[in-house]
Amino acid sequence: MSETTTKRVTAADVARSLGLSRATVGFVLNDTPGQTIPAATRDRVLAEAKRLGYRANTAAQALASGRSRIILLVLPDWPLDYSMRTHLDEASLALDEAGYSLVTMTPHPGGHARPLWETLRPDVVIGMAPFTPQQLAEIRGSGVEQIIPPVAAGEEGASGDLGFAEGPRLQVEHLLARGCRRLAFAASADPRIAGLVSQRRDLASATLRATSGSGFAVDSVVTEANVASEVERWIGAGVDGVVAYNDDIAAIVLGAALRAGIAVPAALAIVGHDDTPLARLVVPSLSTVRVDNAGLGRYLAELALSAATGSAPPLAGPETDAVLVVRETT
Incomplete structure (x- = not known):
């Protein structure tokens, strides 16, 4: 019973097939700068390399060039x-x-x-x-x-500076502009993002104090386990607007408010952050802040x-x- 092995196609194989020098083929395949290879020759080399199934030895190229790309x-x-x-x-x-x-x-x-x-x-x-x-x-x-x-x-x-200064400011200004007077900040409990949560909270709080003269009426860490009691506590404290750390937290608050029979946004307005697909899919859909993450x-x-x-x-x-x-x- 015979075994079939596949030999790696090398630049030397491409050169032999075309009858060109190994150096010329190497210059083309490695895109070596400073070489004047005719366009027709370059095209022939690339076409033959593709036909033969040539693949660059990236480890060798990185070693030779000092770059891994x-x-x-x-x-x-x-x-x-x-x-x-x-x-x-x-x-x-x-x-x-x-x-x-x-x-x-x-x-x-x-x-x-x-x-x-x-x-x-x-x-x-x-x-x-x-x-x-x-x-x-x-x-x-x-x-x-x-x-x-x-x-x-x-x-x-x-x-x-993580580039989110404008988002919390817009959240607060929007809620105040629509008539909300007592705001709550709804934070994530995830310890991995404590720094991000703190940054957004501080920016939102600074805007609120500069605009209204007072800070958040309530500042809560929200989880699925405690959100129902937190929302009830907010309503008891006269809260009528919620600045959520992100859309996930906003959606958790929204669900708890609706289950408790609280009218959104008439009794409790909620604004999230990040404009995730979730913000568009929940009912009612979430107001939020969009940041150019692709940019x-x-x-x-x-x-x-x-x-x-x-x-x-x-x-x-x-x-x-x-x-x-x-x-x-x-």
Whole structure:
């Protein structure tokens, strides 16, 4: 009984088939800069490589060029929600169009997995939030030269602005404009996003104090287990408007209010954040805030490509302008 093995097609096989030099074929297949290969020859090489089933040896190319064409995006330990998926999809698409692969990793406290910046040798490591001093030292120690942001959290030049300042302001201003006078803030209980929740709460509270002279009447962490009692407590405290951390929290509050027979929005107006598909699908549909997460994804890709190729960085930051989407809950 014979065994059939499949031999990998090499550049030498393509050169032999066409009667061209190995160097010429190599220049074409590796897209080597500075070489003047006639267009007709280039087309012949590419067509023959495709016919023979040639596939580049990416490991060898990376070793020879010093580039892996991999962008490593380090994510905080946040839930992979709709907004995160949207800008990761957009960043991945933009990088793919430029010939780069986007790989993500999430370091976990006490984790034992070897960091991907050591195993993949990416061209660029980019963080969704500033790195700790230890992470930055480890990334540099692994040989990665291009790191975004290049300074650790807490150092001069590190930014904690996640681009959502306008959203909480719009939530509060909208509820006040429609006549609400006592507002509650409904927060998520997920400890992984405590920083994001705190940021949005603080921004909303600052707007409320600047506009009305007082803060939130009630500030609650909302879960499926406690939402019914929380909504009852809000109504007893005279709350008539709810600023929800996101659309998921807004939907939980909406469901509890309807089950309790509370008229929405007549007795309790609710506005969410992120404009997820859920906001359009629930009945009544959720008023919410839309942020251009796809724009953030494109901006991340542009930053990474500028670092990988040495080109000029994007002139403008991510398009994070927030837009209020008014639906049935207000």
